[in-house]
Amino acid sequence: MVKKWFPLILLIVFTIISMAALTGLARNLAQKTTVLSDPLCKAVWKKKKPYQFAQAMGQARRLQAAEK
Numbered sequence: 001m002v003k004k005w006f007p008l009i010l011l012i013v014f015t016i017i018s019m020a021a022l023t024g025l026a027r028n029l030a031q032k033t034t035v036l037s038d039p040l041c042k043a044v045w046k047k048k049k050p051y052q053f054a055q056a057m058g059q060a061r062r063l064q065a066a067e068k
Helices: 002-031 039-046 050-067
Strands: none
16 A cells, blocks of 8 residues: 555645755745845846956955955
8 A cells, every 4th residue: 555655745745855855946036135146046047158257256255255
């Protein structure tokens, strides 16, 4: 009987875990004033090409290091 229900139980467990993770992510994003206020988010959303992304990540890391 356990073999028959194991895939369904596994699916339910992973669904609950993923819903909890997405809820935490949504809560974190909702607490920010804007999504683009974080330098790393700004680098991801505004840059399209890989070399531009790498340059923006370097700038974002320098900004975060300067803030600390």
